[in-house]
Amino acid sequence: MTPPGTPQGPTTADRILGGWLGRIAGNMLGKPVERGDYWTRDRIDRYLRVTGALPLTDYLPEPPPGTSAEFELRPEWRECVRGRIHGSCRDDDVDYAILGLHLLETHGFAFTTEQVGELWLLRMPYLQTFTAERAAYRNLTAGLKPPLTATYDNPYQEWIGALIRADVFGWTSPGDPVRAASLARRDAVLSHTGNGVYAAMWAAALVAAAFTAADAREAIEAALAGIPASSRFARAVRRTTALYDAGVPWSAALDELDREAGRLGWIHAVPNAGVITAGLLYGEGDFTSTIALTVRGGLDTDSNGATAGSVAGVLCGAAAIPPQWTHPLEDRVRSAVFGFDGTRIGELADRTARLASA
Structure with a gap:
């Protein structure tokens, strides 16, 4: 009989590679339309209809001639739309996964929050940081120490930045969401407080739980176990699962979530947690x-x-990810992290798997 908590199905190494590939592919799918105040759900779907891309089963198509006034994609779109992708494009959502891997390789799982900050200063260019991370970076250069780096002159403390840094702590804690959340918290408090920290803990635990969970729903529930139940973040995730369980259609569920938390803004961790949870469910x-x-x-x-x-990549494993998402990546990642630009995705996954088995 297989002991509880033992990964099932794909190997742990294949799931870790699936996590890396899934993170990069999902990031590149969303990058051309990254600006939530302009690229609303309605505008995104109108763009997909105009380009004949509904249902969406591949990277976004490039804009048809004469549509730029209605559909203003991000400037990087030429590197991340279907037919134009040759390796990943550079983005902070991937940079922080790489930086987290380097952190664990350099300092081990007993790293301190201060060491996270030191590594940012050594490896991450200031102008490639944003919102809470830029505020914390500026505070580090002024000589402040955690937790002041997160709280001084930082209006972004509960935004999504710490959540995007958390995956590597889940990949290296397969089947152990408690450890993953603890590691993510130590990283997150450099720049975030409150729901911003809970978001990182949840994301890391969610990834870790996906190694052994039967499905996304089970992983979501396991990830919530370490988050204060009364927090706004936990309530948003539970509200999303309740709407799903009640049979509310996806679009109507997001309408309801927007009414409840949309005023927080498009980069705040809480409304984005609802979107992520809904996508998974x-x-x-x-x-x-x-x-x-x-x-x-x-x-x-x-x-x-x-x-x-x-x-999703951890749940299914790399071998099960459809090739239209992985082949254009050409096993290469662009990164602003010093020393990592052009690294093979497979190498990053191998290094992560070695840490996971340590």
């Missing part, structure tokens, strides 16, 4: 459906697509 275990629904959900599309893709 309504995706019904299918990798393509999961990342497509998550990105179509709007808000911080590339970050949400990356997290949902990571979880």
Whole structure:
């Protein structure tokens, strides 16, 4: 009989590679439409209809001639739309996964929050950081120490930044969401507080739980175990699962979530948690459906697509991810992290797997 908590199905190494590939693919799917105040769910779906891309089963198509006034994609779109992808494009959602891997290789699992900050200063260019991370970076250069780095002159403390940094702690804690959440918290408090920290803990635990969970729903429930039940973040995730359980259609569920938390803004961790949770649940275990629904959900599309893709990739394993998502990546990742640009995705996954088995 297999002991409880033992990974089933694909090997742990294949699931870790699936997590890396899923994160990068989901990030690139959402990147052209990353601007939640402009790229609403309605605008995203109108773009997909105009380009004949509904249902969404591949990377976004490039804009038809004469549509730029109505559909203003991000400037990087030429590197991340179907037919133009040759390796991943650079993005902070992937940079922080790489930086987290380097952190664990350099300092081990007993790393301190101060060491996280030191590594940012050594390896991450200031202008490639944003919102809470940029505020914390600036505070580090001014000589502040955690937790002041998160609280001084930082209005972004509960935004999504710490959540996007959390996956590597889940990948290296397969089947152990408690450890994953603890590691993510130590990283997150450099730049975030409250729901921003809970978001990181949940994301790391969600990825870790996906190694042994039967499905996304089980992983979501396991990830919530370490989050204060009364927190706004936990309530948003539970509200999403309740709408799903009640049979509310995906679009109507997101309408309801927007009414309840939309005023927090499109980069805040709480409304984005609803979009990620909905993508995982309504995706019904299918990798393509999961990342497509998550990105179509709007808000911080590339970050949400990356997290949902990571979880979905761990659940199914790399071998089960459809090739239209992985082949264009050409096993190469672009990164602003010093010393990592052009690294093979497979190498990053191998290094992560070695840490997971340590």
